[in-house]
Amino acid sequence: MADESLAFHRRDPIKSSVGNVAANRRRQNAVTVGKERRESLVRAKRLCRVGISGDADADVSLDNEMMIDEEQSILEAQTSSAVEGLKSAVAYQGKGAMQKRVSALRDLRRLLSKSEFPPVEAALKAGAIPILVQCLSFGSQDEQLLEAAWCLTNIAAGKPEETEALLPALPLLIAHLGEKSSLSVAEQCAWALGNVAGEGEKLRSVLLSQGALLPLARMMLPNKGSTVRTSAWALSNLIKGPDPKAATELVRIDGVLDAIVRHLKKADDELATEVAWVVVYLSALSNVATSMLVKNDVLQLLVDRLATSNSLQLLIPVLRSLGNLVAGDSQTIYAVLVPGHEITDGVIKVLVKCLSCEHRVLKKEAAWVLSNIAAGSVEHKRLINSSEAVPLLLRLLSTAPFDIRKEVAYVLGNLCVAPNEGDGKPNLILEHLVSLVSGGCLPGFIDLVRSADTEAARVGLQFMELVLRGMPNGEGPKLVEREDGIDAMERFQFHENEDLRNMANGLVDKYFGERLWA
């Protein structure tokens, strides 16, 4: 029944005409539609518009127009009557009862799969949840389970209170994940649960205590199929915390680590993307997971993906997983990232690739990862300093958007300072400081000092201290002055942050104390 090769993210036919009509619509109702649309775009939930199982349903050519007010209220009316229709179909006991139920469910499902904002509120008001829960009862036909789960999926894809309405349905949805269920039913239930998990911590913890983790994890073990992808996505929502328990539990389940490794190595981009997100949360939340992942050579797999892929969707979670692993337990990571070993060169190379690409997110997060490697041993610093990263970083420090510049600053500063050894003034790596300053990094740092962001100003001032203290032949003060550094520091006299004021005043007093009166 389930055509396993069907695309999960098939391009939705709604998209093309939503473009023009939607643009007009938006101009009319700028404020409310804008806000709602924005919120729905960034939610971690996903509407199911097209069937999982190669729907033979001819009506799948959806209503492509964006609703105008009258049509929206028509839709709502239709939805209410569809729910009523379902209630009577369920009550009916006679011949052909099953067909009646499936047909009624299908009507409701179609109404909930159209338009940008499906009439969920109307459905809930009409009492859709209890009747849908009834349709999920054990022993029901697959088609019925599928349609009911699909309805619930879309009810849960919107606002928080709508998702929360699914609470009564959760135990049954979880139960139908079982290995005896048909694949498409299990997948549709996983999708619904993924939406519920994407809502927030509270619902996540309900799902976990009801035992959703294990069956979902099992669904991720096969080699391919849309079910694997959907369950991986649902898992990424389920373990995202902030409680790290689920992440640790997941990685300990038999077969999960092996599946993750297998998928990172061989899966197509779409599956690898969802699995990579699972790795993101495993590595961010669980030390146990981090160490298991590193021991199973996941680092190399991530590097390989970063080197060979150009899909932004895949690169984001892979890069972030790499970053989380590098930022994690330093003992584990530095045992692998030994300077001179091929893997270390590989990591730096892919980070350079990300820094050179056009995507803002990748540049920013790559700089963060690199800054953590630069926070390693002196050999790590030398390795980075002599790589192609430096000219690139210097350029970015002058020209990139603010958030990238700030991260780049961390890389460069870390290159100039010896590894941390307890309290007291850390030692400089003079060679690196001199070469970076002559490479023209000082203006970029002074720009950060001028910014309204406290952290950036702090970083800028700290680097200026290195320059003032460390540049040979007392050149530091001259260089800083030439780049209007004093000017930048004097701004802090009237700054509301006392620490920054003290830092700036301290530097000015110490290095420019003997100024002449005007």
Place this chain on the structure above:
Amino acid sequence: MAMEEHVEEEKQQLGFPYWKSIPRSLGPESPFFASGNIERELLAKQVALDLTEDEKHQLQNMVVEEGGGIFCPIVGCGSRLTSLENFEDHYNARHTASCSVCSRVYPTSRLLSIHVSELHDSFFQAKVARGYAVYECLVEGCGLKFKSYKSRQRHLVDKHKFPSSFEFYKKAHLSKKQRQKLQRKHHKREEDSCMEVENESIDGLISGISKLSTSDSPSSVSFGRRHTRGLTFVPRAVQHEKMPDPTSAGTKR
């Protein structure tokens, strides 16, 4: 005395938070990852291409708003900034009130006018000489006034936690050319007399100014962008003291 020095030394050593080379680990909920998370959801819904430029901007700003928004950090301002990139423009528009006499720049018009009274107004010095409390506290809303620069300074440090190195009469820095000129002159003089001049200069300036007549006061002050002036206005009375020659005090941007 010895205690003070020791404390000063300690402050110097412990005061500044030096750059430490340490890894930074970030939790999954960190705002740092917000834009990547949003990108994920947009790509998954395959709508990235449908967004107008406006909407993309709005989404970026949503991240910032969720982080509490950005506000101007200059004391007493509190203006909401639309983005970090706009801060420079805001700063130049609102926080560069400059004195038309000596080109010193202040972040608020109130501080500028205090500066002008205290340094360029003979009436002010006359009142000081007669013992009136005319040195205003620099913190807006405080309202206290003092009879001397030093006692106001003490108040700022004690009551308002200003750093003891804070100087309202902060030495303005000269352009490279001016400093070179001055340095050449200083090489001719002895170091000692040079030092003497610096230490006495406030008092010298003040006593010089208090001998002024009203016609020496500037008639207007200007606000807005910084500009360099040809010559500093230095009261004739002061010029007779041992001050460095009047030089143009144009300050660099």
